[in-house]
Amino acid sequence: MMPRVVALLALPLLLPMLAGCGPDKREAGAISTERLLTSDSAPEDWLTGGRDWQQSYYSPLKQIDRNNVGRLGFAWEYDIETTDGFEATPIVVDGTMYSSGPKGAVYALDAKTGRALWTFMPDIDPGIMQKLCCGVVNRGVAVWKGKVYVASLDGYLYALNAASGAIVWKADTITERQRGYSITGAPQVAGDVVVIGNGGAELDARGYITAYDLDTGKQAWRFFTVPGDPAKGFEHPELAMAAKTWDPHSRWDVGLGGTAWDAMVWDPKLNILYVGTGNAAPWYRKLRSPAGGDNLFLSSILAIDPRSGRLLWHYQTTPAESWDYTATQKMILADLRIGGRLRQVLMQAPKNGFFYVLDRKSGELLSAKPYVPVNWASHVDMETGRPVETGQGDYSTGPRLIFPGSAGGHNWQPMSFSPATGLVYIPAYQFPMIFALPPGKFAYQKGGANTAVSVVFPTPGPFGLDGEAAKDLPPIAELAKGQPDYRPRGFLIAWDPVAAKEVWRVDTSGPWAGQFFASWNGGGVMTSAGGLLFQGRSTGELAILDSASGRSLGTIAVGTSMMAAPMTYSIDGVQYVAIMAGLGGAFGRTSLPGTAAYAYGNRGRIVAFRLGGGAVPKRPPLRHDAPVLVPPPVPRQGTAADQQAGARLFQRNCAICHAAAGGKVPDLSRMSAQTHRDFMAIVLEGTRAAKGMGNFSGVLSRSDAERIHQALIEQQWKIYEAATKTAAPHSVNKGSGKSD
Ligand code: CA
Numbered sequence: 001m002m003p004r005v006v007a008l009l010a011l012p013l014l015l016p017m018l019a020g021c022g023p024d025k026r027e028a029g030a031i032s033t034e035r036l037l038t039s040d041s042a043p044e045d046w047l048t049g050g051r052d053w054q055q056s057y058y059s060p061l062k063q064i065d066r067n068n069v070g071r072l073g074f075a076w077e078y079d080i081e082t083t084d085g086f087e088a089t090p091i092v093v094d095g096t097m098y099s100s101g102p103k104g105a106v107y108a109l110d111a112k113t114g115r116a117l118w119t120f121m122p123d124i125d126p127g128i129m130q131k132l133c134c135g136v137v138n139r140g141v142a143v144w145k146g147k148v149y150v151a152s153l154d155g156y157l158y159a160l161n162a163a164s165g166a167i168v169w170k171a172d173t174i175t176e177r178q179r180g181y182s183i184t185g186a187p188q189v190a191g192d193v194v195v196i197g198n199g200g201a202e203l204d205a206r207g208y209i210t211a212y213d214l215d216t217g218k219q220a221w222r223f224f225t226v227p228g229d230p231a232k233g234f235e236h237p238e239l240a241m242a243a244k245t246w247d248p249h250s251r252w253d254v255g256l257g258g259t260a261w262d263a264m265v266w267d268p269k270l271n272i273l274y275v276g277t278g279n280a281a282p283w284y285r286k287l288r289s290p291a292g293g294d295n296l297f298l299s300s301i302l303a304i305d306p307r308s309g310r311l312l313w314h315y316q317t318t319p320a321e322s323w324d325y326t327a328t329q330k331m332i333l334a335d336l337r338i339g340g341r342l343r344q345v346l347m348q349a350p351k352n353g354f355f356y357v358l359d360r361k362s363g364e365l366l367s368a369k370p371y372v373p374v375n376w377a378s379h380v381d382m383e384t385g386r387p388v389e390t391g392q393g394d395y396s397t398g399p400r401l402i403f404p405g406s407a408g409g410h411n412w413q414p415m416s417f418s419p420a421t422g423l424v425y426i427p428a429y430q431f432p433m434i435f436a437l438p439p440g441k442f443a444y445q446k447g448g449a450n451t452a453v454s455v456v457f458p459t460p461g462p463f464g465l466d467g468e469a470a471k472d473l474p475p476i477a478e479l480a481k482g483q484p485d486y487r488p489r490g491f492l493i494a495w496d497p498v499a500a501k502e503v504w505r506v507d508t509s510g511p512w513a514g515q516f517f518a519s520w521n522g523g524g525v526m527t528s529a530g531g532l533l534f535q536g537r538s539t540g541e542l543a544i545l546d547s548a549s550g551r552s553l554g555t556i557a558v559g560t561s562m563m564a565a566p567m568t569y570s571i572d573g574v575q576y577v578a579i580m581a582g583l584g585g586a587f588g589r590t591s592l593p594g595t596a597a598y599a600y601g602n603r604g605r606i607v608a609f610r611l612g613g614g615a616v617p618k619r620p621p622l623r624h625d626a627p628v629l630v631p632p633p634v635p636r637q638g639t640a641a642d643q644q645a646g647a648r649l650f651q652r653n654c655a656i657c658h659a660a661a662g663g664k665v666p667d668l669s670r671m672s673a674q675t676h677r678d679f680m681a682i683v684l685e686g687t688r689a690a691k692g693m694g695n696f697s698g699v700l701s702r703s704d705a706e707r708i709h710q711a712l713i714e715q716q717w718k719i720y721e722a723a724t725k726t727a728a729p730h731s732v733n734k735g736s737g738k739s740d
Helices: 002-009 012-021 033-037 126-131 238-243 516-520 596-600 640-653 673-685 702-726
Strands: 072-080 091-093 096-101 105-110 116-120 142-144 147-151 156-161 167-172 188-190 193-196 208-213 219-224 264-267 272-276 300-305 310-316 331-338 341-348 354-359 365-370 377-381 386-389 400-402 416-418 423-430 433-436 454-456 489-496 501-507 522-528 532-537 541-546 552-557 567-571 574-581 604-611
Touching (some): 096 574, 096 604, 105 147, 142 188, 156 193, 188 264, 272 331, 331 416, 365 377, 416 522, 489 522, 532 574, 673 702
Antiparallel strands (some): 091 096, 142 147, 147 156, 156 167, 188 193, 193 208, 208 219, 264 272, 331 341, 354 365, 377 386, 416 423, 423 489, 522 532, 532 541, 541 552, 567 574, 574 604
């Protein structure tokens, strides 16, 4: 140690540089407002989920560029024992990487080697598993002044010591644990507080965000995104204003949604916190607020003073939201010259299909143009700032094919803004869905699924056109008449936010063009001053494009399916690119043929790349023997009416996880004799809670569970009968009485 110090002192000219990059010169996790404001002059770090306070997902680093990116290869990997998948982008500060994984796990690594410094895994209430809409994922940590903040799936906010991972404080952020709350989002630091929201609007959550003191975890303020029952009084003044946009007889009991499950960004110069809010609960507008109204603050962008928690302005992207159109998609802040004036803007591509540019100081709408086909609204009126509905989105009078579908035109996958090209890069998709009101009267289930809407994919499959819910629908050709092409496609779209128009697009459907999974191949996006755009794919390829033209500059075969946004940083003069690799989330629980998860399994890892690195090591390929068809081990049960009722109960309560076969969530069309025997105990007693299957006794009666079982047995028989008709004779194990 001593000689090295002496040697350094002999080189005084190097000292200022070394002081700037030496990890041992600062305490761990030393991110501050000052460092955020000067992050462009210290591009070796990646300080927030999107690198900078603007959340641009752009880096000024340019050692890796268009000319040499072909030499980019493997630097290191960090293996993570989970198959749940990753949606987070790591933070790197002073040579240490911090990131998060399923349930709120945290990994602190030496960013040069991938060696673990410490890890953290919160204890999770297993009861949370039946309250999830979209997978066991986590979208990141916040690092600030020596602490790492992370939220657990079951709703606790943790402050960890950045050097050791020890818990400094823990706060319970959930107001009502009987409701369908969970957290998958990242905390956001804003001045003296750390802020966290939650998810659950497919169930019965009432959305809110809570701010906590950074050092003590003491609650500073809470902002509800929708009012509660006015008879009980309002928690803060904004709710009196919001309540005027709701029917006094609204379904206050159901919670009404508006959950802030992802996007938050803090402007330290204006000292404004921006929060995107989610969809309604229930989705169908006349059911929750019969007399109509805009239903503030659903599907809105909120500008909040982080000192007081008071609202400065709001912009509602989708008044009277009825299609799961969240405005929780990530927002990027930038300064753009629009109409000859330099404007401080906020940009978002929410689910509803319009790309918005707002003045982030005043909330003034500057542009709103469709980035994917939209048929629920014709345009956004620039005078009123409101979308003009076409009527095609009104499914109250019959089923409708609606663009975009409930997954939106863009979801949580981060977009990127490059100041070098002036373009925003959106991982987008064209994925309409058929919306219909299910038969019968809506019955609220406390803590259960309460969308009150039936959604069918316009694709083959049990949750598409071949499923129980599709039986009552007109043919797709009829629903699609006069509408845009309904076959799902994925796109990477380069959008000019000044001209409010698309500049180029690349099809990212992979092998799934026309199938629902086309939407889930293109992950989050990162761009760099090297003129590059990076995007992970479900196929296991890291795609590299020229950010100006969209031209492909090649792919790196990673061998693990990816959906999180990559990031980049630099240590000792070497630029690295890193990504959390692993498939999961809303549609990513499947491991379809064509995904790397199918070829090599879905065990997670963080993979880092550098120039001159070699091929990425792959895991051993999985064997996929053709399944031997065996007849279902139990006879058909129940009447046709029981089975149909069971199928509808399944759609409402189970499909959210068991929607697509072949993944980590068991395919219930192939249950074993043992699973059939255990079925009631699994569903009503939680005997497989440790494997992630919740206890549904709170929402399903015994006869409900029996009917679901009868429906699944019927489905199992139908699949077997169809397969034995088409399968080669040798692959069929003929059993009880089936002979063709
Ligand atoms: Ca939703």
